Amino acid sequence: MAFNWQIIDFGSVTSPEGFVAGAVCAEIKKKDKLDLALLYSEVPAIAAGLFTTNKIKAAPVLLSQRHLQSQRAQAIVVNSGCANACTGERGIADAIRVASLTAKKLDILPDGVLVASTGIIGVPLPMDKIQKGIQKIDLSKDGGHELAEAIMTTDTFPKEVAVVVTGREQFVIGGVAKGAGMIHLNLATMLCFLTTDARVEANFLQSALQKAVDISLNMVTIDGETSPSDSVFLLANGLAKNSPISEENSEAFQEALNEVCLYLAKSIARDGEGATKLIEVVVEGAARETEARQAARAIASSPLVKSAIHGSDPNWGRVMAALGRSGVGVMESKIDLYMNQFCVMRAGSPVAFDKRELTESLNSKEIMLRLSLNMGKRKAIAWGCDLSEEYVTINSAYTT
Amino acid sequence: MAFNWQIIDFGSVTSPEGFVAGAVCAEIKKKDKLDLALLYSEVPAIAAGLFTTNKIKAAPVLLSQRHLQSQRAQAIVVNSGCANACTGERGIADAIRVASLTAKKLDILPDGVLVASTGIIGVPLPMDKIQKGIQKIDLSKDGGHELAEAIMTTDTFPKEVAVVVTGREQFVIGGVAKGAGMIHLNLATMLCFLTTDARVEANFLQSALQKAVDISLNMVTIDGETSPSDSVFLLANGLAKNSPISEENSEAFQEALNEVCLYLAKSIARDGEGATKLIEVVVEGAARETEARQAARAIASSPLVKSAIHGSDPNWGRVMAALGRSGVGVMESKIDLYMNQFCVMRAGSPVAFDKRELTESLNSKEIMLRLSLNMGKRKAIAWGCDLSEEYVTINSAYTT
Numbered sequence: 001m002a003f004n005w006q007i008i009d010f011g012s013v014t015s016p017e018g019f020v021a022g023a024v025c026a027e028i029k030k031k032d033k034l035d036l037a038l039l040y041s042e043v044p045a046i047a048a049g050l051f052t053t054n055k056i057k058a059a060p061v062l063l064s065q066r067h068l069q070s071q072r073a074q075a076i077v078v079n080s081g082c083a084n085a086c087t088g089e090r091g092i093a094d095a096i097r098v099a100s101l102t103a104k105k106l107d108i109l110p111d112g113v114l115v116a117s118t119g120i121i122g123v124p125l126p127m128d129k130i131q132k133g134i135q136k137i138d139l140s141k142d143g144g145h146e147l148a149e150a151i152m153t154t155d156t157f158p159k160e161v162a163v164v165v166t167g168r169e170q171f172v173i174g175g176v177a178k179g180a181g182m183i184h185l186n187l188a189t190m191l192c193f194l195t196t197d198a199r200v201e202a203n204f205l206q207s208a209l210q211k212a213v214d215i216s217l218n219m220v221t222i223d224g225e226t227s228p229s230d231s232v233f234l235l236a237n238g239l240a241k242n243s244p245i246s247e248e249n250s251e252a253f254q255e256a257l258n259e260v261c262l263y264l265a266k267s268i269a270r271d272g273e274g275a276t277k278l279i280e281v282v283v284e285g286a287a288r289e290t291e292a293r294q295a296a297r298a299i300a301s302s303p304l305v306k307s308a309i310h311g312s313d314p315n316w317g318r319v320m321a322a323l324g325r326s327g328v329g330v331m332e333s334k335i336d337l338y339m340n341q342f343c344v345m346r347a348g349s350p351v352a353f354d355k356r357e358l359t360e361s362l363n364s365k366e367i368m369l370r371l372s373l374n375m376g377k378r379k380a381i382a383w384g385c386d387l388s389e390e391y392v393t394i395n396s397a398y399t400t
Numbered sequence: 401m402a403f404n405w406q407i408i409d410f411g412s413v414t415s416p417e418g419f420v421a422g423a424v425c426a427e428i429k430k431k432d433k434l435d436l437a438l439l440y441s442e443v444p445a446i447a448a449g450l451f452t453t454n455k456i457k458a459a460p461v462l463l464s465q466r467h468l469q470s471q472r473a474q475a476i477v478v479n480s481g482c483a484n485a486c487t488g489e490r491g492i493a494d495a496i497r498v499a500s501l502t503a504k505k506l507d508i509l510p511d512g513v514l515v516a517s518t519g520i521i522g523v524p525l526p527m528d529k530i531q532k533g534i535q536k537i538d539l540s541k542d543g544g545h546e547l548a549e550a551i552m553t554t555d556t557f558p559k560e561v562a563v564v565v566t567g568r569e570q571f572v573i574g575g576v577a578k579g580a581g582m583i584h585l586n587l588a589t590m591l592c593f594l595t596t597d598a599r600v601e602a603n604f605l606q607s608a609l610q611k612a613v614d615i616s617l618n619m620v621t622i623d624g625e626t627s628p629s630d631s632v633f634l635l636a637n638g639l640a641k642n643s644p645i646s647e648e649n650s651e652a653f654q655e656a657l658n659e660v661c662l663y664l665a666k667s668i669a670r671d672g673e674g675a676t677k678l679i680e681v682v683v684e685g686a687a688r689e690t691e692a693r694q695a696a697r698a699i700a701s702s703p704l705v706k707s708a709i710h711g712s713d714p715n716w717g718r719v720m721a722a723l724g725r726s727g728v729g730v731m732e733s734k735i736d737l738y739m740n741q742f743c744v745m746r747a748g749s750p751v752a753f754d755k756r757e758l759t760e761s762l763n764s765k766e767i768m769l770r771l772s773l774n775m776g777k778r779k780a781i782a783w784g785c786d787l788s789e790e791y792v793t794i795n796s797a798y799t800t
Contacts, residue, residue, distance in 0.1 A: 053725075054721060054724035054725050055723075055724040055725075055726075055727065055728070055729065055730055056720050056721060056723060056724030056730070056732055057724070083717070085717065085720070085721075086717055086720045086732070086745065086748070086750065087749070087750065088732075088733070088747075088748050088749030088750070089749075090749070120715070120717060121715075121716075121717020121718065121720060121721060122716055122717035122720070122744070122745065122750045123717075123750065124750070226721070226724075226725045227721055228720070228721050228724055303703070303791075303795070304795055307791070307792050307794075307795030307796045308795065308796065310792060310796040311795075311796025313796060315520070315521075316521075316522055317483070317485060317486055317520060317521020317522035317523075318521065320456050320485075320486045320521060320522070320628070321454060321456060321485075321521060321626070321627060321628050323455075323456060324454035324455040324456025324457070324626075324628055325453075325454050325455075325626045326455075327455065328455065329455065330455055330456070332456055332486070332488075333488070344522070345486065345522065347488075348486070348488050349487070349488030349489075349490070350486065350487065350488070350522045350523065350524070387792055387795075387796075388792055388796075389789035389792045389793060391703075391707070391792070392707050392710060392787055392788055392789045392791070392792065393789060394707075395703070395704055395707030395708065395711075395787075396707045396708065396710045396711025396713060396787075396788075
């Protein structure tokens with residue numbers, strides 16, 4: 001292979017050449033919290049996007065879908081604290097205005113602006129605060145970190161990363177995400193923005209994004225919810241001056257993009273609302289990849305599995321119950337199940353284990369559940385988190 | 401209508417003529433808790449059953465499915481504390497043995513015995529305790545209440561009811577259920593046993609049961625889980641000597657059976673693990689009934705909706721997000737949404753409401769969420785419960 005990649009220390013969405021960002025406290029949430037941010041590429045970029053599968057789509061989603069039809073974009077404006085969803089025609093008008101205020105500030109056309117909002121549903125955007133806020137934002141090469149902070153809601157840490165690819169061609173890919181709640185497989189992200197200075201072909205970019213998201217953000221679940229706001233944007237501004245990347249020479253780009261998305265996906269799972277543990281569910285030996293995915297996702301979503309892991313309870317029967325509920329055709333008498341390194345079921349029958357040792361092992365911060373279906377050669381991995389009392393506490397008083 | 405029905409005070413599964421029951425503490429769970437029970441019809445009964453959709457099926461489910469092929473049964477034996485699921489070939493052998501021990505005690509054939517188990521998955525039945533227990537059980541006309549208690553696991557109260565139908569024909573229908581956790585739509589019940597002294601035709605009984613369960617137990621959700629043990633049995637022994645009921649003259653029977661199943665379904669929702677509130681989700685104005693059902697179920701299942709209701713938080717956007725996630729085709733601009741009697745959204749736009757009044761109203765024990773999709777005339781109702789910290793506490797230390 002003619003390339004290497006590595007994670008950049010303190011990398012962010014502004015690590016790739018030509019991207020700047022900034023954020024302010026517009027007081028949409030509360031005083032002293034960043035809640036409005038801008039990301040800007042100094043030159044127009046090729047753009048790709050993926051959006052929520054929820055039939056109720058927030059106004060910014062509808063607008064950004066329209067703006068992405070050109071496969072070009074130059075800026076992303078994002079606020080937290082108010083999702084601008086279920087806000088009727090006023091919501092659409094507000095999203096359009098946010099785009100045009102941003103375009104005016106940056107001296108670009110409004111349809112080069114992608115808009116994203118996250119926060120409470122059913123409340124209109126405070127447009128006066130947003131207008132003033134946009135004017136106040138200072139863009140800088142270091143601003144990616146501010147943006148990462150500004151899009152947090154119940155997140156406990158910012159989620160950002162950048163990867164540099166070296167070798168025959170050199171370029172950087174950066175990414176930032178907001179997670180925490182309303183997270184389920186199928187674009188299991190509230191917001192994720194990806195940037196790169198790589199030169200790419202427009203049609204290729206969308207399929208590369210889909211591939212990366214399929215094995216990462218689409219395999220994360222926190223609570224089985226899917227928000228009306230979920231948006232993933234990828235901007236490629238070409239300033240790295242590499243030979244243009246298309247399907248044929250995409251190996252390095254795809255691998256680095258996968259890595260960025262996997263990093264963000266796992267960060268989202270690790271920081272699920274109230275989470276204390278990351279759960280990795282590996283399903284192997286499936287006849288089809290779709291079945292492996294479906295099984296892994298069902299197990300990672302199971303509140304009973306998640307609660308058991310929270311309590312370090314080796315109650316593996318719940319993993320089997322979730323597998324069975326997934327709808328995937330299995331033969332019970334063929335299945336092996338491992339919790340961390342402990343085999344608890346072999347060929348469909350319980351295996352005696354040292355309960356104290358296993359319980360102790362389940363006390364760690366990263367838990368692996370591994371199932372061998374022994375029906376084929378396909379495999380999938382899903383990520384989730386434990387379910388703690390804290391999840392309920394966080395979500396029982398969100399607007400009040 | 402030539403009939404009336406009413407709920408019998410302190411009714412149970414032994415209220416219909418010719419049914420007796422009893423329970424003992426076999427020490428499967430702990431000392432001093434009833435955990436093994438028998439239900440017996442003094443004459444052979446027509447029988448119907450519905451079983452879990454989980455692909456992993458507990459041994460008693462596989463055995464009872466086989467025994468029900470004859471559409472006849474005379475006894476049900478049930479234990480709590482151990483589900484006899486994921487127990488391999490030994491599990492099947494144990495279930496067969498439980499049926500034959502019961503048959504021997506009652507002097508009937510083993511295939512007249514339906515078997516059910518609920519409790520921890522992946523642990524074999526303690527057969528010595530069960531053998532001794534079965535021998536000790538005393539059957540009595542009052543034993544329905546003991547059975548109701550014996551099948552409880554994390555339930556906080558027994559769930560039982562009986563309805564008497566009077567009019568041209570007279571008969572009684574009784575029912576008992578175990579709920580609490582691993583409860584999701586599609587046979588949202590761990591165990592439910594129904595009895596009647598009505599005379600019915602065998603083929604009719606199965607379809608009547610399916611209809612009643614479709615609008616009741618299939619519309620209840622606690623946690624989105626489906627257990628490998630879910631079983632609903634209905635025994636009709638004919639001792640009421642009414643004219644045989646078939647599809648043509650089924651009105652009174654169906655209505656009473658629906659009522660028994662609805663009563664039990666709501667009891668299950670009300671007593672969901674950690675629940676403090678019953679949530680009734682009404683979706684009306686749907687183009688198709690399947691869509692109304694799908695939407696109501698998605699909302700009742702939503703952990704974010706359930707958490708908000710727990711905290712009496714009028715965060716109605718989550719109801720819309722869950723509706724959108726349900727996959728049902730909706731037009732946002734047509735939707736009206738009510739929380740209890742308060743309209744919070746009309747024709748897709750937020751409606752101002754008195755937050756204090758609504759929050760206060762959400763403090764009650766029964767919460768109604770009502771959506772008008774305004775796309776047609778179909779309607780469905782689903783039941784669920786709030787999600788409390790207690791749910792996690794219960795489920796994070798179940799086996800340990």
